Amino acid sequence: MTDVIIIGGGIAGLTAANRAAQLGLKALVLEQGSAEKYLCNSRFTGGTLHVFMRDIMDDPAELTRAIVATSNGFVTELLASTMATEGSRVVRWLQDEGMRFMKASASAHHRWVLAPPGRSRPGLDWEGRAGDVLLRTLGDNLTKRGGAIQRGTRAQSLIVENGRCCGVVAQTAAGEVRLTARAVVIADGGFQGNPDLVRQYICAHPEKLKQRGAGTGYGDGLRMASAIGAKLIGMDRFYGHLLAPEAMSNDRLWPYPYLDPVATAGIVIGPDGERFVDEGRGGVYIANAITKLTDPSSAFVVFDHAIWEGPGRNGLIPPNPHLPKEGGSLFKADSIAVLAQTIGVPDGALTQTVQAYNAAHTGGTLQSLTPPRRAEKYKPLPITQGPFYAAPMCVGITNTMGGIAVNEHGQALSVGGSIIPGLYVAGAATGGLEGGPEVAYTGGLVKGGVMGLRAAEHLAQARVG
Numbered sequence: 476m477t478d479v480i481i482i483g484g485g486i487a488g489l490t491a492a493n494r495a496a497q498l499g500l501k502a503l504v505l506e507q508g509s510a511e512k513y514l515c516n517s518r519f520t521g522g523t524l525h526v527f528m529r530d531i532m533d534d535p536a537e538l539t540r541a542i543v544a545t546s547n548g549f550v551t552e553l554l555a556s557t558m559a560t561e562g563s564r565v566v567r568w569l570q571d572e573g574m575r576f577m578k579a580s581a582s583a584h585h586r587w588v589l590a591p592p593g594r595s596r597p598g599l600d601w602e603g604r605a606g607d608v609l610l611r612t613l614g615d616n617l618t619k620r621g622g623a624i625q626r627g628t629r630a631q632s633l634i635v636e637n638g639r640c641c642g643v644v645a646q647t648a649a650g651e652v653r654l655t656a657r658a659v660v661i662a663d664g665g666f667q668g669n670p671d672l673v674r675q676y677i678c679a680h681p682e683k684l685k686q687r688g689a690g691t692g693y694g695d696g697l698r699m700a701s702a703i704g705a706k707l708i709g710m711d712r713f714y715g716h717l718l719a720p721e722a723m724s725n726d727r728l729w730p731y732p733y734l735d736p737v738a739t740a741g742i743v744i745g746p747d748g749e750r751f752v753d754e755g756r757g758g759v760y761i762a763n764a765i766t767k768l769t770d771p772s773s774a775f776v777v778f779d780h781a782i783w784e785g786p787g788r789n790g791l792i793p794p795n796p797h798l799p800k801e802g803g804s805l806f807k808a809d810s811i812a813v814l815a816q817t818i819g820v821p822d823g824a825l826t827q828t829v830q831a832y833n834a835a836h837t838g839g840t841l842q843s844l845t846p847p848r849r850a851e852k853y854k855p856l857p858i859t860q861g862p863f864y865a866a867p868m869c870v871g872i873t874n875t876m877g878g879i880a881v882n883e884h885g886q887a888l889s890v891g892g893s894i895i896p897g898l899y900v901a902g903a904a905t906g907g908l909e910g911g912p913e914v915a916y917t918g919g920l921v922k923g924g925v926m927g928l929r930a931a932e933h934l935a936q937a938r939v940g
């Protein structure tokens with residue numbers, strides 16, 4: 476008999492399956508993709524194993540404090556400390572599985588990056604790289620351990636008997652199948668690929684967002700879990716970046732380059748020529764704020780020559796020179812007024828916005844702007860040195876941050892807060908590990924690795940009980 480059925484063959488699912496098999500359990504992974512190299516975000520990943528954009532090996536107590544403080548308590552101390560403490564173990568475990576790591580840049584969070592790196596040039600470039608190697612390695616290891624991945628099998632609903640989750644009803648090309656086990660792990664990757672759920676929770680216009688990933692998270696897991704009483708948490712936030720609008724049809728413009736380095740140094744404006752978000756909170760936060768605009772395709776980033784030549788060249792695949800080179804729009808003018816006319820926003824309003832921002836920058840009063848501008852993490856620069864630039868932006872949604880509430884073992888929690896026996900959740904399907912009102916970004920790979928290991932170990936220890 477199968478001990479555990481895992482829904483989804485990304486990092487979360489394959490980590491859970493391999494760890495369960497290592498511990499003597501019979502593991503079966505159901506994967507909706509039918510291709511041998513089925514697409515998923517883990518296949519496309521950049522491969523940086525970080526916790527909260529810090530070195531995953533940092534002092535766990537310090538990492539925990541940072542996650543709890545920055546998320547303003549949305550991520551509980553227990554869950555934050557689970558991620559902070561176990562992140563390093565994920566790296567070691569993956570090394571033991573045969574994965575190699577490299578240092579991708581001098582930034583602390585780039586210390587542990589899957590090799591060969593998943594970010595080598597503009598556009599999508601995954602074959603033989605970080606995530607592709609990871610899935611092949613973990614898939615092969617699972618087979619050697621007696622487990623299996625059943626592709627072309629899309630889980631539809633959970634089987635519950637005597638109050639315990641004990642299987643899955645799934646759809647295959649041959650029809651519906653009923654598969655039973657002692658426990659189920661949901662690891663289906665979030666709901667970014669489900670326009671109805673995105674419309675319900677994130678943005679009124681999902682068609683204006685670019686899938687900055689495989690788009691294979693359909694929200695099936697949270698729908699199934701919710702049907703048996705699971706609690707959903709933090710559903711309105713996502714991990715993503717600021718792309719050029721041309722990324723909608725030009726595959727050289729996603730997942731990289733993104734415009735975050737210039738947006739966090741200059742200003743972001745709406746169609747009225749005014750700022751509407753604190754750019755100092757980072758690109759993921761700005762992306763979330765843009766989705767709440769009446770028209771999420773109406774925001775621009777505005778900056779000057781010094782920003783373009785400075786932060787514009789930051790990052791592994793920076794906007795300068797890749798944005799214009801690959802066909803992304805970049806407008807340039809000798810004055811802010813002409814720039815405003817070029818991009819079709821009121822020139823008086825934009826001139827006033829830039830003047831107020833520059834004055835606050837000079838006077839050290841950025842915190843008094845509406846909205847305020849933080850300066851601790853991303854250094855604000857004045858917009859004074861022509862030529863001046865504006866770039867329209869399109870939000871790229873990579874994966875949703877919210878999902879099924881879990882405890883520190885990855886056990887699914889009910890609306891009432893009790894454990895749902897036999898049901899575990901890992902990776903982007905979880906809720907409460909990142910996001911919340913402050914859009915705290917903990918890290919997609921670490922969520923998959925940590926909760927994959929924890930879920931497998933808990934159900935093995937309890938002999939799936």
Ligand SMILES: Cc1cc2nc3c(=O)[nH]c(=O)nc-3n(C[C@H](O)[C@H](O)[C@H](O)COP(=O)(O)OP(=O)(O)OC[C@H]3O[C@@H](n4cnc5c(N)ncnc54)[C@H](O)[C@@H]3O)c2cc1C
Pocket residue numbers: 482483484485486487488505506507508513514515516517518519520521522523524525628629630631662663664665687688689691692693694695696730873874901902903904918919920921923
């Ligand atoms: C371009 C890019 C770069 C990234 N870079 C980084 C990075 O550097 N660091 C980082 O931490 N994170 C990064 N991320 C995010 C990270 O890769 C993801 O958060 C993580 O891989 C998610 O893993 P997962 O296993 O939860 O989901 P996925 O990898 O999405 O796997 C879920 C699987 O479940 C399957 N599935 C869905 N529904 C069903 C169903 N009903 N039945 C059966 N199967 C189903 C899907 O087909 C998919 O294969 C990046 C993502 C992208 C796209």
